[in-house]
Amino acid sequence: MVELDSFANLALATMLADRLRAAGIDVRIDGEMLGAAVGAFPVDQTRVRVLVPSAQLDEARRVRDEDLAQDEAPCPSCGAAVPVNFTTCWSCGAEIESEKKLATVPATSSVPMSTKRWT
């Protein structure tokens, strides 16, 4: 087993471990025992480590990074990572329309002047 990541508390480590297990990755959480072994350190200063088999480390990293990136989408104009609740790109100012938003807008609705789709 190799360390994928470490967290300040068990709750955060468990959240990641649950996602990894859902993706079929064998996960071990290490750290609960550490507090008892070290003794002198308060439990909340113990790092909780998430361990995965070395053969699954790359996949585990991918799952972890997907988790971190799921609230951002690349700007269609410049490719910057833009939070999904943004309507314009923070980097280039391009309008961003999510697929969900596009799907709910009827084709006959008024189009903003700036779009000029039919000129």
Ligand SMILES: [Zn+2]
């Ligand atoms: Zn942009």
